[in-house]
Amino acid sequence: MTVSHDSLELDWLGYATLRIASDDAVVYVDPGRYGVLTGEWTPDTPGVAHPPATDYRPEDGDVVCVTHDHHYDPDGIRRVAGEDATLVVFDGLNTHRIDRVDDRPVDLDVDVRWVDAEADFAVGEPIVRTVPAYNTPDGHTRPNGDPYHPEGRGCGFLLTLDDTTVFWPGDTDVLDGHAELDVDVFCPPIGGSFTMDRHEAADLAEAMAPDLVVPIHYNTFAALETDSAAFADELDDRGVAVELDED
Numbered sequence: 001m002t003v004s005h006d007s008l009e010l011d012w013l014g015y016a017t018l019r020i021a022s023d024d025a026v027v028y029v030d031p032g033r034y035g036v037l038t039g040e041w042t043p044d045t046p047g048v049a050h051p052p053a054t055d056y057r058p059e060d061g062d063v064v065c066v067t068h069d070h071h072y073d074p075d076g077i078r079r080v081a082g083e084d085a086t087l088v089v090f091d092g093l094n095t096h097r098i099d100r101v102d103d104r105p106v107d108l109d110v111d112v113r114w115v116d117a118e119a120d121f122a123v124g125e126p127i128v129r130t131v132p133a134y135n136t137p138d139g140h141t142r143p144n145g146d147p148y149h150p151e152g153r154g155c156g157f158l159l160t161l162d163d164t165t166v167f168w169p170g171d172t173d174v175l176d177g178h179a180e181l182d183v184d185v186f187c188p189p190i191g192g193s194f195t196m197d198r199h200e201a202a203d204l205a206e207a208m209a210p211d212l213v214v215p216i217h218y219n220t221f222a223a224l225e226t227d228s229a230a231f232a233d234e235l236d237d238r239g240v241a242v243e244l245d246e247d
Contacts, residue, residue, distance in 0.1 A: 001051075003243045005185055005212050007162045012245040014041060014051045015220045016071055018168055018187055019061075019080075022161040024125045027063045029157055029168045032076015034220055044222040049229070049246040061085050063123045064110070067133060067170035068154030069093050074103040077110070086111045086123045090130070090155045117155040127160040132175060139173030140194055148194045158183070168216070171195050179207035186210040189217030190231055191224030198231040206238045213242040 003010045011019040014036025020027045035041035041053035061080040066072050066089040077087060087105055091114040095104050105112045113123070117132040133154040135147035142148060149171045156169035158181065167183040174196050186208055188201035195217065196204070205213045213235055218226045228244055235242040 001245050003245050006164045012216045016217045025062045026060050028061045028080045029065045030071035031080045032073030048219045050219040052247050065157045081110050088113050092153045129158040130155040133170035133172035136173045174200050174204045183210045186213045187216050190215040191218035193223040198226050202234045205240050
């Protein structure tokens, strides 16, 4: 299912993979992992709401954004990156910490732009801005108290195409300053366990007041399973427009 908003089309392709398309450009965030783009993904719980796995290789992306180590998938990037694509990758990404990959970003056939959590630039028509993404001490942490996503190891992306700004916060808890961002389409993670959960995302969406909310990063595996329909109902009750892009 494709969600349309103003002149943009948005597709949640599974896990954290989001495609954003205008008439002039196509942007992907965090493509791949867990077989969602190879057709191999199967749900831990039968019938869970999630985009179906597809062997997806359009190679049409002008910009491909990667938030942090865990979402770095060279095969996924190759599947979505078009000719002359720019890969925008957080500069804390370190492939030596990722035992499942061999190829570094510089090994891929793309232009690579490394960014910190305070970037603001254009790649052709799309405008790319970054914000910090991490778990807070009182947020989602391991049993020993260490954050799943330490500060300084990832970012979120605000992507503006045709004067419409789409916000993918990355793997993060709700942070100070999130509610003040000027966002048209908010794509929060709602799976909990490692990020904000659906209740925290709903509170943030109400405070942020975007034109539309399209949740992603849920139900891909058991630890991310959540009630997306209840999330949508909660936002409807608060007067916040929401669409679920799922099977």
